[in-house]
Amino acid sequence: MYRVLAERYPYAHCELDFSTPLELLVATILSAQSTDVRVNQVTPALFSRYRTAAEYAGADRSEVEELIRSTGFFRAKTDSLLKLGQALVERFDGEVPGRLDDLVTLPGVGRKTAHVVLGNAFGVPGITVDTHFGRLVRRFGWTEETDPVKVEHAVGALIPRRDWTMLSHVVIFHGRRTCHARKPACGACPIARWCPAYGTGETDPERARKLLTYELAPKADG
DNA sequence: ATCCCGAGGG
DNA sequence: CCCTCTGGAT
Incomplete structure (x- = not known):
């Protein structure tokens, strides 16, 4: 899933302007x-x-x-x-x-x-667990943790250290561009086929509410 | 768990 | 109106 996202957002980067x-x-x-x-x-x-x-x-x-x-x-x-x-x-x-x-x-x-x-x-690899990152990796089923430090460690065990900074960028880009908090655009998502949250009702208000409050089970049914 | 706090989307 | 946006300190 990470590789597909990285190919989707090859230009992912920190969008804050700075020079030092x-x-x-x-x-x-x-x-x-x-x-x-x-x-x-x-x-x-x-x-x-x-x-x-x-x-x-x-x-x-x-x-x-x-x-x-x-x-x-x-x-x-x-x-x-x-x-x-x-x-x-x-x-x-x-x-x-x-x-x-x-x-x-x-x-x-x-x-x-x-x-x-x-x-x-400083070029030091790290996983940035912000509001987007936490929401997405839980939807992905990568972890069920809600504590940011536990999320960081759980995801860090799944992805090579050298990819941690880019992983943070592409996941955050995906959260901003497609996998929105309130109404995720699953129809435009390149990793929907692997996502436990896919097809769980972006048009159903109650399901959408659960989706955004992280109450969604990893896999609804079969 | 609660507070800080403004701006924009739906 | 309610929710969300790259959180941190008490």
């Missing part, structure tokens, strides 16, 4: 519960205004809030960015660390964000 590890880290923090398109609308002005960890550490709170407001959660994200700048200056000499254990100690940085930075700025 710090920019990617900031963009990824802003992407929480927001679309990459919206994040890319605010980051040019943000990156132009703040170029170093020290500049985030000393930034004016209300100014940052206005710059990132449209991405949602703007007070919490502003708080994260200022504290992130402080933490980078105080503990990492102003540089973005390239190790998972270090990244997850930073304010506003969880495992998902850390893997995005590692995979796309």
Whole structure:
């Protein structure tokens, strides 16, 4: 299934705009519960205004809030960015660390964000379990876990390590383009023949509800 | 488990 | 109106 998806989305990549590890880290923090398109609308002005960890550490709170407001959660994200700048200056000499254990100690940085930075700025293979990835691999029947760390380990055991970053990209692309949360376009899906969730009623409201709330059994019937 | 929070689709 | 969008901290 992975190979078919990889052939379907050979151009899959991180769609956040960035030119440095710090920019990617900031963009990824802003992407929480927001679309990459919206994040890319605010980051040019943000990156132009703040170029170093020290500049985030000393930034004016209300100014940052206005710059990132449209991405949602703007007070919490502003708080994260200022504290992130402080933490980078105080503990990492102003540089973005390239190790998972270090990244997850930073304010506003969880495992998902850390893997995005590692995979796309440092070339370290990692599985990014976001809302799309979790939903799709459960539909695929690759795992029934809902805890992101358990999903990461279960899927990691199925796919070679060198493919982990691209796997994350193609699964997320598939989630955005075809295997939507609410109304998956199974008719356009290249792996429908292997998918336990295929044909379980994208037109049936109750089935669709179960599909999106992850209550769907791996295989309905025979 | 709950909060943070805005914008767009259906 | 309700749901979703590349989550994280309490």
